[in-house]
Amino acid sequence: MIFLENIGVTYKDGTIALQGISLKFVPGEFTILLGASGAGKSTLLRCINFLTIPTKGQVIVDGLGNLHNPKILRKHRQKTGMIFQQHQLIPRQTALKNVLIGRLAYHSTLRSFFPLPKIDQIIALDCLDRVGLLNKALTPVKQLSGGQQQRVGIARALAQKPQFLLADEPVASLDPGSSHKILANLKKICQEDGIGAVVSLHQVDLALDYGDRIIGLTNGTILFDNHPSNIHSEQLERIYQHSPSMKTV
Secondary structure, eight states, rough: OOEEEEEEEEEESSHHHHHEEEEEEEEOOEEEEEETTTTSHHHHHHTTTSOOSSSEEEETTTTTTTTTSSHHHHHHHTEEEEEEEEEOOTTTBBBBHHHGGGGGSSTTTTTTGSOOOHHHHHHHHHHHHHHHHHHTTTGGGGGGGHHHHHHHHHHHHHHHEEEEEEESTTTTTTTTHHHHHHHHHHHHHHHHHHHHEEEEEEOOOHHHHSSSSEEEEEEEEEEEEOOOOOHHHHHHHHHHOOOOOOOOO
């Protein structure tokens, strides 16, 4: 489990991005962060693995401890996969080589200059197979579609053998059909492996379809934290500060 205790983030210009955030994330739960642009979704997501370091409060990982300890943070990041909106892949490299990057956390810097062991390649190929891209293993990423590239990004995160996955607007640049395929596949894998996922989204309909839990944010504070079946138009209006479209918000 991951515990956020009274987390706050204030930027150098005085902007308050998060305030008074206390949450618990558990393995196997598919959590959706909803909110308008600037609500604090990405900042909250990045606090979970200290890509953004909170200016107040603490993040504690069950079995490890407080992330302010560099050794604990390193172990936590090793077991926490990150999926980005813009994929963050190396276009000229093959899908397989991109996925193998997910195994680097298990090796020293010196070892990473040489071909990784066979077991790592087997793990990477298995991850590509799980996202339906085994036949594209030797294809340069730049030749893949946007949806395929996002699946490579998911496979790379899975190659870490994570306990948690953090996904920052993973389908923002995809069409509705591809968005559903990506999230359905991601949730299926998380359920099969008992992986906890925290996913930031704009699309309310996707949150309702795939979330086990929705956390609604506005102005850096939590306005809703419950099962999707319990969210109503009043809560959505407060989260988005207007009446949202159920397709894209």
